[in-house]
Amino acid sequence: MRRSAASISASRQCKGILVGRSGNACSSGVGLCAAALLWWLSGSVLGADPVESAGLAADAELPASSVVESVDPELPDAPLWPWSGDLGTRSQLSGSWAGTREALATNGVSFYCDLTQYYQGVTSGGLARQFEYGGRGDYLLDFDTQKLWGWPGGHIDLRGETRLGQDCNGIDGAISPSNFAMVLPRPGQNVTALTGVQFTQEISEQLSVFAGKLNLLDGTPTAYRRGMRLNYFWNAGMQNNLTRVFLMPSSLGAGVTVRDDVEPVFSFYLLDSYYTPTTSGFQTLFANGVVNYGEYRLRTNWFGLPGHSAFGVLYSNATRTALDTNPYVLLPGFVTGAALPKKNSAWTVTYRLDQVVWADPQDPERGWTLYSDVGLTDGNPNPIRWFANLALVGTSPIGGRNQDTVGLGYYHLGITGLPTFQALGLGAENGVELYYNAAVTPWFHLTPDLQILDPSKQSTATAVLIGIRGRISF
Numbered sequence: 001m002r003r004s005a006a007s008i009s010a011s012r013q014c015k016g017i018l019v020g021r022s023g024n025a026c027s028s029g030v031g032l033c034a035a036a037l038l039w040w041l042s043g044s045v046l047g048a049d050p051v052e053s054a055g056l057a058a059d060a061e062l063p064a065s066s067v068v069e070s071v072d073p074e075l076p077d078a079p080l081w082p083w084s085g086d087l088g089t090r091s092q093l094s095g096s097w098a099g100t101r102e103a104l105a106t107n108g109v110s111f112y113c114d115l116t117q118y119y120q121g122v123t124s125g126g127l128a129r130q131f132e133y134g135g136r137g138d139y140l141l142d143f144d145t146q147k148l149w150g151w152p153g154g155h156i157d158l159r160g161e162t163r164l165g166q167d168c169n170g171i172d173g174a175i176s177p178s179n180f181a182m183v184l185p186r187p188g189q190n191v192t193a194l195t196g197v198q199f200t201q202e203i204s205e206q207l208s209v210f211a212g213k214l215n216l217l218d219g220t221p222t223a224y225r226r227g228m229r230l231n232y233f234w235n236a237g238m239q240n241n242l243t244r245v246f247l248m249p250s251s252l253g254a255g256v257t258v259r260d261d262v263e264p265v266f267s268f269y270l271l272d273s274y275y276t277p278t279t280s281g282f283q284t285l286f287a288n289g290v291v292n293y294g295e296y297r298l299r300t301n302w303f304g305l306p307g308h309s310a311f312g313v314l315y316s317n318a319t320r321t322a323l324d325t326n327p328y329v330l331l332p333g334f335v336t337g338a339a340l341p342k343k344n345s346a347w348t349v350t351y352r353l354d355q356v357v358w359a360d361p362q363d364p365e366r367g368w369t370l371y372s373d374v375g376l377t378d379g380n381p382n383p384i385r386w387f388a389n390l391a392l393v394g395t396s397p398i399g400g401r402n403q404d405t406v407g408l409g410y411y412h413l414g415i416t417g418l419p420t421f422q423a424l425g426l427g428a429e430n431g432v433e434l435y436y437n438a439a440v441t442p443w444f445h446l447t448p449d450l451q452i453l454d455p456s457k458q459s460t461a462t463a464v465l466i467g468i469r470g471r472i473s474f
Contacts, residue, residue, distance in 0.1 A: 235453075
């Protein structure tokens with residue numbers, strides 16, 4: 001693709017910035033560099049890319065970028081500063097890039113990158129006894145429009161993902177993926193995709209709006225730093241409420257967030273029904289209805305300790321069946337060739353809570369929090385009739401390991417009572433997971449994980465999985 005004179009000029013100015021320009025020249029140069037990058041990305045993302053398969057209609061309920069910020073458990077933000085420092089204390093392996101990283105951030109451009117690898121296997125039960133190795137790369141580029149161009153209250157976020165290798169999803173016989181991170185952006189594929197291009201604008205201190213290709217899991221700096229997919233439980237049933245299967249993790253849409261003086265209290269999303277992580281999504285935009293999701297969140301502070309309760313309602317008018325592909329459950333792999341009736345509406349109601357149950361009065365970094373997320377659906381076309389999980393997550397009980405976290409959780413999903421599912425012996429599924437996330441350094445985390453899964457298919461023996469996850473932040 002021939003580059004314009006403007007983009008060539010911008011590239012030259014970017015080069016000048018990286019070799020040490022400063023002051024106003026640096027600020028304007030960074031702005032021009034950012035504009036050129038956004039222009040180039042818009043050409044590649046919005047260009048003529050292949051139409052996403054119509055079979056991938058809205059079938060995944062889970063928190064999204066903005067949703068996840070309010071739907072996922074609120075773990076402490078991963079430490080990002082200082083980027084400088086020696087190898088054992090800096091928050092990112094690559095450091096401050098000789099001061100360039102801080103200069104870029106000061107002028108409105110922030111970059112996050114993580115490489116995560118997994119080795120996991122089924123030691124008993126399931127469909128096969130084997131171990132698999134895979135990994136993923138995660139990238140986020142944030143542009144602050146006020147620092148770059150003097151436009152107050154705006155952010156542009158670009159979210160990229162790479163998936164490589166194999167995993168145990170499906171081998172264990174469970175409907176809920178035992179390694180949720182490895183089903184995205186496409187299960188079983190070696191792929192790199194731009195899964196989020198989001199513009200957020202603060203209208204006031206209490207109101208902000210957002211639109212674009214929304215990565216609902218961790219498409220903004222706040223959600224990405226929380227590290228839900230990379231630092232928390234592995235299983236989809238522990239990371240998400242599986243009744244929200246129509247909240248696709250990457251789709252076109254828009255929404256609004258309302259805050260009080262402290263934090264968000266209400267969020268609303270209007271989303272396309274298609275899951276389009278590897279295409280722009282414009283070719284099928286609103287071709288099969290929409291998904292609406294709203295959630296009201298209030299502070300509870302039970303027993304004098306901080307907590308929240310949140311009530312959510314989802315409604316969609318997309319036409320689908322209970323077997324339409326989505327990244328949250330693995331049903332299509334168990335029910336191949338089955339013909340199910342289509343429905344043109346679906347609803348889900350949810351409730352979730354997070355409640356601190358213990359806080360160390362001598363050390364604010366130490367504490368334990370109880371999380372739960374429950375949901376009820378129409379049962380058709382949603383393949384999950386009801387769902388609940390419960391988890392206890394906190395800092396390590398080992399002295400001197402305040403940056404380590406440990407979690408123990410349980411999930412239960414009730415499959416819908418469709419005759420096709422009953423004939424195949426599909427019923428309730430249960431899972432227990434235990435993990436320990438050890439911060440070897442601020443930029444390197446090792447997480448051993450144990451899962452015991454009682455699969456939905458009654459003829460499949462209880463599966464025991466062990467694994468280890470390694471994450472490096474660059």
